[in-house]
Amino acid sequence: MTNVFELPTYEECPDLRDFVFPERIERIVLYHGTSTKFRKKIIKEGLRPSRETGNYVQGIAFTDGDRVYLGREVAARAKADETIQTFGGRIIVVKAIVDAKGLVIDDKVLRFKYVSDWKESMRHFDTCAYMGTIKDVGIIG
Numbered sequence: 001m002t003n004v005f006e007l008p009t010y011e012e013c014p015d016l017r018d019f020v021f022p023e024r025i026e027r028i029v030l031y032h033g034t035s036t037k038f039r040k041k042i043i044k045e046g047l048r049p050s051r052e053t054g055n056y057v058q059g060i061a062f063t064d065g066d067r068v069y070l071g072r073e074v075a076a077r078a079k080a081d082e083t084i085q086t087f088g089g090r091i092i093v094v095k096a097i098v099d100a101k102g103l104v105i106d107d108k109v110l111r112f113k114y115v116s117d118w119k120e121s122m123r124h125f126d127t128c129a130y131m132g133t134i135k136d137v138g139i140i141g
Contacts, residue, residue, distance in 0.1 A: 004029060006028070007072055010074040016126065027099055027100060030096055031070060032094040033091065067130060070098070092139055093140050098136070104131055106128050109127070
């Protein structure tokens with residue numbers, strides 16, 4: 001069993017820009033914000049990229065829909081608020097434990113040259129992304 005890394009909460013560290021990530025992270029706890037409309041499907045199938053679920057809406061997000069967006073809980077709640085504006089329902093946050101090797105930059109921030117990897121994406125925007133399906137999830141509210 002590998003160790004699971006948890007980022008500090010927003011209350012503990014509101015700004016991650018000076019946060020020093022451990023050099024080696026195998027698995028990490030991150031959060032995904034969405035709508036209650038997708039709750040049953042997430043429980044059954046895990047978190048899947050929006051192109052696979054059919055929830056991809058061209059032009060709504062500046063993304064290819066090929067990844068699952070993750071971040072600290074506060075960022076996930078903000079994203080969930082955007083999601084319910086499009087799809088309805090109420091806000092839910094999903095806690096995910098992911099293999100850090102699958103993490104990439106949140107593609108919505110690629111235009112910023114100083115973002116070179118998922119850790120920089122987290123430091124500057126509180127978000128990153130995971131390529132693929134995430135099975136190890138739990139709904140936290």
